[in-house]
Amino acid sequence: MSDQAGALPPVEAPQNHDQCCAQMAYAITADDLAFHYSARLREYGIDYKGGGSFQEIEYCPWCGKKLPPPLTEEWYDRVRELGFENPWLVEDDDLPEELRTDRWWKQAGL
Numbered sequence: 001m002s003d004q005a006g007a008l009p010p011v012e013a014p015q016n017h018d019q020c021c022a023q024m025a026y027a028i029t030a031d032d033l034a035f036h037y038s039a040r041l042r043e044y045g046i047d048y049k050g051g052g053s054f055q056e057i058e059y060c061p062w063c064g065k066k067l068p069p070p071l072t073e074e075w076y077d078r079v080r081e082l083g084f085e086n087p088w089l090v091e092d093d094d095l096p097e098e099l100r101t102d103r104w105w106k107q108a109g110l
């Protein structure tokens with residue numbers, strides 16, 4: 001038996017997080033996990049090997065709670081309202097600061 005794929009001990013989760021559990025709070029900030037999280041779009045997922053895309057997940061893989069729905073379409077709508085026809089082509093520098101982060105949907109209570 002190989003022990004190469006052994007599980008790592010529990011991680012030190014960030015304090016004062018607003019995620020469903022400590023493991024998720026860690027996962028969304030960890031660079032070494034194949035975990036996708038977009039704060040501005042509130043998208044949770046598992047990255048494909050090799051990158052480029054991800055599989056969206058609806059439930060937390062650690063605690064099992066249902067995750068809040070993604071806000072991809074709402075974000076696109078807000079960027080379009082600013083006059084951008086193709087929101088996915090807009091550079092971050094051209095966006096108001098709150099639309100670059102999770103601030104817009106937290107402020108809106110979404």
Ligand SMILES: [Zn+2]
Nearest residue numbers: 020021060063
């Ligand atoms: Zn969780």
